[in-house]
Amino acid sequence: xxxxxxxxxxxxxxxxxxxxxxxxxxxxxxxxxxxxxxxxxxxxxxxxxxxxxxxxxxxxxxxxxxxxxxxxxxxxxxxxxxxxxxxxxxxxxxxxxxxxxxxxxxxxxxxxxxxxxxxxxxxxxxxxxxxxxxxxxxxxxxxxxxxxxxxxxxxxxxxxxxxxxxxxxxxxxxxxxxxxxxxxxxxxxxxxxxxxxxxxxxxxxxxxxxxxxxxxxxxxxxxxxxxxxxx
Amino acid sequence: xxxxxxxxxxxxxxxxxxxxxxxxxxxxxxxxxxxxxxxxxxxxxxxxxxxxxxxxxxxxxxxxxxxxxxxxxxxxxxxxxxxxxxxxxxxxxxxxxxxxxxxxxxxxxxxxxxx
Amino acid sequence: xxxxxxxxxxxxxxxxxxxxxxxxxxxxxxxxxxxxxxxxxxxxxxxxxxxxxxxxxxxxxxxxxxxxxxxxxxxxxxxxxxxxxx
Amino acid sequence: xxxxxxxxxxxxxxxxxxxxxxxxxxxxxxxxxxxxxxxxxxxxxxxxxxxxxxxxxxxxxxxxxxxxxxxxxxxxxxxxx
Numbered sequence: 001x002x003x004x005x006x007x008x009x010x011x012x013x014x015x016x017x018x019x020x021x022x023x024x025x026x027x028x029x030x031x032x033x034x035x036x037x038x039x040x041x042x043x044x045x046x047x048x049x050x051x052x053x054x055x056x057x058x059x060x061x062x063x064x065x066x067x068x069x070x071x072x073x074x075x076x077x078x079x080x081x082x083x084x085x086x087x088x089x090x091x092x093x094x095x096x097x098x099x100x101x102x103x104x105x106x107x108x109x110x111x112x113x114x115x116x117x118x119x120x121x122x123x124x125x126x127x128x129x130x131x132x133x134x135x136x137x138x139x140x141x142x143x144x145x146x147x148x149x150x151x152x153x154x155x156x157x158x159x160x161x162x163x164x165x166x167x168x169x170x171x172x173x174x175x176x177x178x179x180x181x182x183x184x185x186x187x188x189x190x191x192x193x194x195x196x197x198x199x200x201x202x203x204x205x206x207x208x209x210x211x212x213x214x215x216x217x218x219x220x221x222x223x224x225x226x227x228x229x230x231x
Numbered sequence: 232x233x234x235x236x237x238x239x240x241x242x243x244x245x246x247x248x249x250x251x252x253x254x255x256x257x258x259x260x261x262x263x264x265x266x267x268x269x270x271x272x273x274x275x276x277x278x279x280x281x282x283x284x285x286x287x288x289x290x291x292x293x294x295x296x297x298x299x300x301x302x303x304x305x306x307x308x309x310x311x312x313x314x315x316x317x318x319x320x321x322x323x324x325x326x327x328x329x330x331x332x333x334x335x336x337x338x339x340x341x342x343x344x345x346x
Numbered sequence: 347x348x349x350x351x352x353x354x355x356x357x358x359x360x361x362x363x364x365x366x367x368x369x370x371x372x373x374x375x376x377x378x379x380x381x382x383x384x385x386x387x388x389x390x391x392x393x394x395x396x397x398x399x400x401x402x403x404x405x406x407x408x409x410x411x412x413x414x415x416x417x418x419x420x421x422x423x424x425x426x427x428x429x430x431x432x
Numbered sequence: 433x434x435x436x437x438x439x440x441x442x443x444x445x446x447x448x449x450x451x452x453x454x455x456x457x458x459x460x461x462x463x464x465x466x467x468x469x470x471x472x473x474x475x476x477x478x479x480x481x482x483x484x485x486x487x488x489x490x491x492x493x494x495x496x497x498x499x500x501x502x503x504x505x506x507x508x509x510x511x512x513x
Contacts, residue, residue, distance in 0.1 A: 052484045094431035097316055100422070103309040110302075114415055118408075118487075125405050126483035134491040135412070138419050141499060145422050148431065217496065224503045228432055240351040243396075247355035247362075250389055254362035257369045257385055263377055266369070270385045277362075281355065281392035282410075285399050288348070295407045299391065302414035307388060310418035310425070314384070317429035318377040353434065360441065367445060370468070371452070376460050383464050387494075390475060397478055406483055409474065412490045420467070423499045424460075432506045 047190035048123040048199040056128065057202050061172070061183030067130075068209060072165065075216040082223040093148040093228075104146035111139035119210030123199040129206045133213025140218040144225050152222050161215040164208040171201055171208070239287030246280030249273050262326035263318055271311035278303055356396045363389050380424050387417040439479055446472045463501045470494040 031039060038051055038059070048054040056064055119132030143150055175184035185205070191198035256269025279300050286296030319334055363386055370382035391410045398406035426432050446469055453465035470493035477486040 050484075094320070094426075094429055096426070096431060097313070099309060099312050103305070107305060107309075110305075111415060114411070118412075126408050126487045128484070131412070131487050131491045134496055135416065138416050138491075138495060138499075141423070142419055145419070145426055148426075220500075221503075224500065224507075225432075228503070228506055236348045237351075240348045240355070244351050244355045244358075246392065247358035250362040250392060251358045251365070254365035254385065254389070257366055257382060263375065263381070266378065267381055270366070270381050274362075274385050274388045278388050278392045281359070282395050285395045288399065289404075292404055292407065295404065295411070296395075299395075299407065299410055299414045302411065303388065303391065306415065306418040307384075310384060310421035311381075313422050313425040314377060314380060314428075317425035317427075317431075318375075320429040321375075321377070323375055323377055356434075356438075360438070364441075364445070367468075370464070376458070376464075379461060379464050383467060386468065387471060390471060393475060394478060397475075401481070403483075406478060409478060409483055409486045409490055412487055413494075416491060416495045420495055420498050423502050424464075427502045427506050432503065 043193055046185060046199060046202070047193055048202055049193060050123055050125065052126075053123045053128055053202060053206070054199075057122075057205055058183065058185050061205075064209070065168070065172070065183070068165070068168070068212060071213060071216055072161075075220055078220050079223055082227050096146050096148075101146040104142050108139050108143055111142065112136055115139065115210065115214065119206050120203055121196070122206040122210075123202045124196070129209025130213055132206075132210035133215075133217060136210070136214035137217030137221060141221050144221060148225065148228075152218065154219070154222075157215045157219050161212050161219070164212040164215075168205060168208045168212070171205060175201065236288050239284045239289075241284070242287060243281050243284030246277045246282075246284060249277030249280060251277075253277060261328070263323050264315060264325060264329075267311055267315050267318075271307060275303060275307045352396060352399065356393070359389060359393050359396065363393070376424075377428065380421060384417070384421045387413060435479055439476060442472050442476055442479075446476070459505060460502075463498060463505070467494055467498045470497070 030036075038055055042048060042051045042054045046054040046058050048058075115132045115135035117132075118127040118135055119129050122128035122132070140152070172183040175187055176182045178187035180186065183205075185200035185202050188200040188204075190200050196203070250273070253269050253273025256273060257266050260266045260269055282296045282299050282303075286293040316334070325332065366382045366385040366389065370379050370386070373379045373382060391413050394406060394410040394413070398404065398410070423432070449465045449468045449472070453462045453469065456462040456465060470489055474486045474489035474494065477483075477489060
């Protein structure tokens with residue numbers, strides 16, 4: 001009883017607070033100080049047409065490094081936990097139909113190509129490394145759907161993942177040595193605003209992140225696929 | 232100029248009507264397989280026409296619109312085929328008015344050949 | 347004139363999405379729900395294209411591109427889950 | 433005005449789908465409902481002029497999360513799945 005009364009009073013108070021906020025709120029059209037700085041200076045300082053990409057990769061580059069590390073730790077933990085369980089190898093999933101396997105042959109290169117487009121054009125259009133990596137992983141998922149017992153080359157995936165992760169950090173250190181600070185993109189030429197080869201090191205960094213995320217997510221999907229039991 | 236934009240908007244409107252009719256079919260049809268029929272065919276055609284209309288209105292967007300159309304045409308039939316096959320294997324009943332079930336016959340034939 | 351026709355089209359598309367949602371809530375089996383989900387995703391591609399037109403930004407079409415290429419894998423996974431082929 | 437109406441309709445659908453995801457009897461229906469929440473969230477992000485976030489939501493929230501959920505559901509195969 002008292003608990004319900006408490007909840008009702010709490011909700012009413014919250015409603016009055018939010019309602020008074022909504023009634024007295026006036027939209028402020030002018031940008032605050034920090035977003036105004038980003039909107040004005042991105043094109044001249046970093047050379048990227050997409051402001052969000054410039055913020056993610058350059059101004060807040062350290063944050064992105066942390067995100068990549070989190071994903072790496074998650075992938076490693078999943079691999080560790082799923083490797084220890086002795087899964088029965090002789091499972092018999094229902095084979096896929098002819099239409100699905102034909103469509104997989106047709107669509108797999110297209111999906112991987114689209115993923116590459118997403119992460120190489122990250123500084124021009126929406127998208128970037130994480131989205132492109134997820135698209136590539138979806139392509140590998142389609143491969144697993146058409147043939148559930150397909151085997152990826154784990155060595156190759158791990159190689160791509162570790163090489164791209166290491167090069168990402170090396171490029172960051174190069175920025176610290178040749179440019180102004182860690183993950184600075186201006187040690188390569190900025191180029192012309194709006195073209196593919198512009199914005200210094202941003203396309204390179206985003207390509208590396210895309211390859212790393214794609215390899216990690218594909219590895220996770222393959223590990224999940226390996227431990228499926230026969231129902 | 233004006234004529235082209237008018238044509239494009241009418242194409243988009245036809246596509247939207249197809250989408251709405253497809254959604255109506257999803258609600259009204261008697262069993263799952265008929266619903267899949269209307270839900271996939273009509274929705275795919277409606278989406279294709281809508282995006283083609285946008286591409287006609289804005290010729291600079293025609294390239295990207297064409298890519299989206301080709302993707303939708305390639306992917307959507309595959310997913311609905313797989314869903315229909317899975318539902319048939321799951322044993323979801325057909326409506327009482329259905330007269331022919333080729334997939335059942337084919338599976339029975341396969342079983343006979345295995346034995 | 348053109349904008350009025352496109353507003354009507356957008357309203358019809360939104361109505362179609364809501365109608366498909368009714369099947370999602372009602373749907374007797376899981377396959378019905380998945381089909382409604384698929385129809386809503388495909389319909390949302392058209393809605394995204396209209397939003398891109400009204401905002402006059404071509405880059406919004408990239409989101410529609412992602413939906414056009416990726417929405418079907420989810421449906422395939424769930425269908426394979428239903429037919430025990432995962 | 434149109435944007436406000438569209439946002440309100442989509443937001444109501446989103447809230448009702450979130451409640452469905454919480455109260456659904458079977459886990460599959462809950463996962464699919466959360467997929468619809470992601471789908472509508474991405475449209476609303478697009479209405480708020482944030483295509484980057486919308487793309488992330490489309491690729492990860494609506495695509496990969498649902499897929500990984502179903503892989504795990506296939507692994508457990510309890511009775512109420």
